[in-house]
Amino acid sequence: MTDSPEQEPQLEIRVGDSRITLLGTAHVSKVSADKVEELLSTGDYDAVAVELCPSRYNAILDPDALARMDLFNVIKQGKASMVAANLALGAYQQRLADQFDIEPGAEQRIAIKHAQEHHSPVLLIDREIGVTLKRVLHSVPWWRRFGLFAGLLASVISKDEVSEEEIESLKKGDLLESTFSEFAEERQDLFLPLIDERDRYMAARLVQEVSAHSHENVLAVIGAGHMKGIARYLSDSTDKPEEVISELDHLPTPKRWPRLIPWLIAALVFLGFGLGFARSPELGWQLVMEWVLINGTLSALGALIAAGHPLTVTTAFIAAPITSLNPTIGAGMVTAAVEIYLHKPRVGDFGELRHDTTSLKGWWRNRVSRTLLVFLFSTLGSAIGTYLAGFRIVERLVG
Structure with missing residues (x-):
């Protein structure tokens, strides 16, 4: 050498x-x-x-x-x-x-x-x-x-x-x-x-x-x-x-227990709804309403921060409370699909992607990177909303 x-x-x-x-x-x-x-x-x-x-x-x-x-x-x-x-x-x-x-x-x-x-x-x-x-x-x-x-x-x-x-x-x-x-x-x-x-x-x-x-x-x-x-x-x-x-x-084998968490959360939420309705229909519907408002609002806020189309933001509000109870599909997948349909990326967006993503404004201006942000932020908002709404359900049941 x-x-x-x-x-x-x-x-x-x-x-x-x-x-x-x-x-x-x-x-x-x-x-x-x-x-x-x-x-x-x-x-x-x-x-x-x-x-x-x-x-x-x-x-x-x-x-x-x-x-x-x-x-x-x-x-x-x-x-x-x-x-x-x-x-x-x-x-x-x-x-x-x-x-x-x-x-x-x-x-x-x-x-x-x-x-x-x-x-x-x-x-x-x-x-x-x-x-x-x-x-x-x-x-x-x-x-x-x-x-x-x-x-x-x-x-x-x-x-x-x-x-x-x-x-x-x-x-x-x-x-x-x-x-x-x-x-x-x-x-x-x-x-x-x-x-x-x-x-x-x-x-x-x-x-x-x-x-x-x-x-x-x-x-x-x-x-x-x-x-x-x-x-x-x-x-x-x-x-x-x-x-x-x-x-x-070799890709490390994912641990199994994290995959079970969304299913466990969904089961606990349904259990909470069941306990609420068992106590009184009024309490049950209050729990459902709070689940929808908290989960939907935070996911919609994520889509809004990503500058998604108004219909994408509305879709996030509607989809997040539902997808959070179905771990096979995420809110981000639904909002991204709607965003792609409403703001279909142009060839120029792909061509300028490397340059646009060098600036903060560029991530939001380019339709490709903005769609990715819609997916990430609405998913993150829904995830946060799931935990906050879950804790709220527990608080209402034990309070």
Whole structure:
């Protein structure tokens, strides 16, 4: 292993008969992009590895794919929160890039373009971002998850400019880690899935590729925060790469008991209604009315905050008290469907999504991101309303 005296951090590691050059980059640095161009122009490399997963790679090759996204299916399949988080991460990167007039991930794009022009293989070595984010959520307690999303959104819409020196300091860390660590009180639970697991994953993918295809000289374009970890796993690990990849691609099995909570709450609410009517019809109807008013009002307030159509807000008020008693469907799914019907996203909304989500106003102006906000806020309002109304029912029964 040797250090390069060049400005960008660089390491060379032998893996069997192959030489892997790790080039550390900052994903929004023109210096990094220029260095990739310089190294590839030498013609010394027969393969290029990039810190991309298949979905991010396809997004680069087909930037219009987002415009073909079926927004309702995204919500129906329970992926709305994941898409919103992806948008927030992309917007954070875009905000940094806009300050320095460089395309996000320019060094990755240059590597891909050069490889295509010279008919060299492009090795996608990073783990799917959806898997990473799901493992991040699994690693933190459930009560901190809303804080993670709120903090991520706050970092996206911040108006504070970042100096070029701070951009270059991203070489000491990782873009994802830097985004989350701005508001995370403790970083260890985030470090493992965001950095260490991906170090292992990318090292295993490199070993897998050079073993299967006998690449003699590979340039790996990675975030510099991953360099030490990848180098360590390349040098020390004796695990079979397929086993490591399978382990780190595994999605944690959700615990069963959280799935039972909505059903338990629904059962307790119905029990409360039954006890109320058993005491007196008047009390029973009062409990039902309070359930509707509290649950419906808070869900409608969420849709209103998200700037949903007036009919969407009305739908939230009507749907939330009903869907809260039927865990198979959420209020957000109903309100999002209505919002999509009334404010159907235009092609331009998808095209401007990355730029619009870099500002607070943009999240509400763009019909795609606004629909996601309608889903999230009306769902959150209904969830809060369910607990508040439930406690109110108990208070009325025992009072």
